[in-house]
Amino acid sequence: MRDEAVLEIASHIPKTIEALARTRSLGKGVAEGKLGNEIIETIRRGLADTAALDPPASTKIDAPPGAGPLVELLRVLLKQRCEEHQVAQKLLASADDLDAIAADDEAPVRALSGWRREIFGKDALALKHGRLALTVRRNRITLIELSDGDGDQQ
Helix, strand or coil: CCHHHHHHHHHHCCCCHHHHHCCCCCCHHHHCCHHHHHHHHHHHHHHHCHHHHCCCCCCCCCCCCCCHHHHHHHHHHHHHHHHHHCCCHHHHCCHHHHHHHHHCCCCCCHHHCHHHHHHHHHHHHHHHCCCEEEEEECCEEEEEECCCCHHHCC
């Protein structure tokens, strides 16, 4: 499914197959098929989870002084995870989110909760605390998990 379809579904929140079929970036056949039923069921579950509907905190948290290189590493990690999972970066984390994560492990940002945490947030915190390293292999960013002792070296 294309990112445009996901964004349109998220913004219009169709509750029926007919409403889903009106999604421009999603074919009518897809909407009326098995995937369409799964999308509608997922929307129903999401709407039932009232915590998922809470707006993110609007308080912007600035990265602490000297955290610029960490924020840049988080940005590289974000790009890598988005490519691997074929998700648009703006769906996972914003630049403000990266600053907030650099400043606070418990920052009130979406990137640290739910499916976003699974795809990006856990790795972002592991990178921040030296439990994850980035390297390049065959022109691709690769993640390497470090043992607890490896990340503590200065």
